[in-house]
Amino acid sequence: MSKHTQPSSIRRRLLQAGAAIAAATLAPAVQAQGNGRAIRIGYQKSSTLLTILKANGTLEKLLAPSGARISWHEFANGLPLLEALNVGGLDLSADVADTVPVFAQAAGARLTYLAQEAPSPAAQAIIVRADSPIRSVAELKRKKIAVTKAAGVHYLLIATLEKAGLKFSDIEAAYLSPADGRAAFERNNVDAWVTWDPFLAGVQRQTQVRVLADGRGVADYQRYYLAATQFAETNPDVLRVVFDELQKTGQWVKRNPKEAASFLAPLWGLDAATIELANSRRSYDVRAVKPEALGEQQRIADTFFSAGLLPKKIDAASVAIWQPARQG
CATH class of the missing domain: 3.40.190.10 (Periplasmic binding protein-like II)
Incomplete structure (x- = not known):
């Protein structure tokens, strides 16, 4: 795309x-x-x-x-x-x-x-897999990143890249829904994923991931x-x-x-611990x-x-x- x-x-x-x-x-x-x-x-x-x-x-x-x-x-x-x-x-x-x-x-x-x-700036974040060699936002250059188009995370990604001295055109954006983004992330089809709660809390509790950056100091959300x-x-x-x-x-x-x-x-189809984590980051x-x-x-x-x-x-x-x- x-x-x-x-x-x-x-x-x-x-x-x-x-x-x-x-x-x-x-x-x-x-x-x-x-x-x-x-x-x-x-x-x-x-x-x-x-x-x-x-x-x-x-x-x-x-x-x-x-x-x-x-x-x-x-x-x-x-x-x-x-x-x-x-x-x-x-x-x-x-x-x-x-x-x-x-x-x-x-x-x-x-x-x-x-x-x-x-x-609620910490309620959205750029994440990589725990074993990823990527340790900084600057290392996302020329990497493929899953993001939902026009969502808050889209702005978070652009602003965070800019803060690290990169342009949006320096990365390959894969515009995906949260569900498709997670699937691509877990199958190693993308190098990073930008998402928000409760999707962020869900992947943090069920998969080994590392937060590369969240919205603090960049995007208030x-x-x-x-x-x-x-x-x-x-x-x-x-x-x-x-x-x-x-x-x-x-x-x-x-x-x-x-x-x-x-x-x-039961309304969200998520476990209570995941929801409590997500809610802790929302004001x-x-x-x-x-x-x-x-x-x-x-x-x-x-x-x-x-x-x-x-x-x-x-x-x-x-x-x-x-x-x-x-x-x-």
């Missing part, structure tokens, strides 16, 4: 994925209009807090008095999830990596920032919760409920690490988004544009931001 993404092909795939989910979810939404609001929420496997809320039926209970009905839709990664928001297939998005809103913004998506998690702008404008009460419950759930996970890991284990500190705090989003956007991965420059702070203090 080419080392560089073609922006037009990214946008085309996003639109196709978004259209598919929209077709699947819009019909139930229309049918539900007579009985109250239909709220469609997209999430990923790594969406810890909303996974817990979904399993407990928390949002359903809190929003039922208003006649709201919730449907849940799982995505393999964040890019098609946000495009589904943009084309009207979803209303709310669980947390996505900090890179994903940047790509969505460059594609013209009308998305509203609902919340962010405080930095702040995950973002978003809403379709039209939905955000007309349903501020829903956003307030979701925001409050995300905060409470994040605090519960950090205060009760073993209980949280045991709760998530789960949910907070409101402020324009002045989007500096790293701008650095991410500028980095991807310089690498030819974004179709145009963007102003990362030129976005709609929901502010809880202004509600009610």
